Amino acid sequence: MAKDPVRVLVTGAAGQIGYALVPMIARGAMLGPDQPVILHMLDIEPAAEALKGVKMELIDAAFPLLRDVVATTDAVEACKGVNIAVMVGGFPRKEGMERKDVMSKNVSIYKAQASALEKHAAPDCKVLVVANPANTNALIFKEFAPSIPEKNITCLTRLDHNRALGQISEKLNVHVSEVKNVIIWGNHSSTQYPDVNHATVKATNGGEKPVRELVANDNWLNTEFITTVQQRGAAIIKARKLSSALSAASAACDHIRDWVLGTPKGTWVSMGVYSDGSYGIQPGLIYSFPVTCEKGQWSIVQGLKIDEFSRAKMDATAKELVEEKSLAYSCLN
Numbered sequence: 502m503a504k505d506p507v508r509v510l511v512t513g514a515a516g517q518i519g520y521a522l523v524p525m526i527a528r529g530a531m532l533g534p535d536q537p538v539i540l541h542m543l544d545i546e547p548a549a550e551a552l553k554g555v556k557m558e559l560i561d562a563a564f565p566l567l568r569d570v571v572a573t574t575d576a577v578e579a580c581k582g583v584n585i586a587v588m589v590g591g592f593p594r595k596e597g598m599e600r601k602d603v604m605s606k607n608v609s610i611y612k613a614q615a616s617a618l619e620k621h622a623a624p625d626c627k628v629l630v631v632a633n634p635a636n637t638n639a640l641i642f643k644e645f646a647p648s649i650p651e652k653n654i655t656c657l658t659r660l661d662h663n664r665a666l667g668q669i670s671e672k673l674n675v676h677v678s679e680v681k682n683v684i685i686w687g688n689h690s691s692t693q694y695p696d697v698n699h700a701t702v703k704a705t706n707g708g709e710k711p712v713r714e715l716v717a718n719d720n721w722l723n724t725e726f727i728t729t730v731q732q733r734g735a736a737i738i739k740a741r742k743l744s745s746a747l748s749a750a751s752a753a754c755d756h757i758r759d760w761v762l763g764t765p766k767g768t769w770v771s772m773g774v775y776s777d778g779s780y781g782i783q784p785g786l787i788y789s790f791p792v793t794c795e796k797g798q799w800s801i802v803q804g805l806k807i808d809e810f811s812r813a814k815m816d817a818t819a820k821e822l823v824e825e826k827s828l829a830y831s832c833l834n
């Protein structure tokens with residue numbers, strides 16, 4: 502019997518990531534090849550015509566899984582009954598703008614959208630915030646949607662996670678699917694800490710070998726590897742004159758897919774989630790941790806050994822999040 506369709510909201514759907522993301526969702530890359538979907542696309546008035554065009558293209562692509570498309574500039578209409586919300590829309594930092602000005606714009610967007618979703622989405626709605634500053638937008642979202650369980654509000658650091666897998670795969674000349682269990686700790690910003698201390702590569706005998714042992718170059722792993730992952734977004738802007746879009750869209754699909762359908766046994770992924778104090782991270786921050794997912798629930802991987810080098814980097818990115826949080830709160834007043 503055919504499954505009931507799942508309603509997926511994409512905000513900022515007329516933008517670059519939205520344009521790459523909606524066809525992926527309609528093809529089953531997010532929820533699986535047998536899951537029909539209804540796409541809800543929200544954007545703002547100046548992008549209304551472009552949004553109409555995206556809807557026309559979705560119709561023209563004749564996707565078998567796509568049951569309907571709602572394209573609107575009305576947040577209430579967009580949020581009605583949605584089961585999954587991918588929040589891509591936001592206010593970008595423009596030249597000459599202060600950090601506080603950008604924060605203030607996004608705080609008011611996330612405050613309003615949190616209230617709309619809380620009132621109109623399906624009760625079990627899962628939320629993924631992509632728009633930057635992603636962790637702090639998710640935190641504001643959580644504050645203003647108190648009836649949505651904090652376990653249902655996450656932010657995207659899977660792109661950074663996938664970038665780390667990609668760098669190790671290139672270095673060792675192995676396929677990316679053979680590398681697993683890297684970790685992105687902290688903020689989706691240049692203070693994030695990409696950690697390979699627990700990462701492994703599939704060995705030819707079926708076992709696993711530690712990445713550190715195979716790379717055999719601690720200096721590279723502790724310096725260039727980290728900065729390459731941290732600054733990959735800037736490198737893409739330099740090359741493309743536009744920020745990463747297809748890889749961000751693909752990572753958003755990976756994030757939701759693993760959250761809903763589960764992570765493979767023995768594998769974890771990175772997600773920005775509500776800190777419960779694990780690994781000494783201040784409770785209440787939205788911080789990227791290693792997580793496993795089962796039956797639609799994520800749990801933070803516990804008991805990993807943290808060395809001094811990692812500790813310092815994990816604390817530095819937490820400190821930045823505490824500062825962002827207080828900046829965001831100052832914008833509320």
Ligand SMILES: NC(=O)c1ccc[n+]([C@@H]2O[C@H](COP(=O)([O-])OP(=O)(O)OC[C@H]3O[C@@H](n4cnc5c(N)ncnc54)[C@H](O)[C@@H]3O)[C@@H](O)[C@H]2O)c1
Pocket residue numbers: 512513514515516517518519543544545548589590591592593610630631632633634635657658660661689744745746749
């Ligand atoms: N977390 C990550 O890994 C990651 C990666 C890449 C980009 N990003 C962020 O994702 C966001 C989107 O990137 P993009 O390249 O698609 O940007 P974009 O400018 O191409 O698109 C953004 C869209 O959001 C819309 N928008 C603005 N305010 C809105 C609102 N209040 N409600 C609904 N829509 C609104 C805009 O009209 C636009 O269509 C940016 O904040 C970017 O920094 C995050």
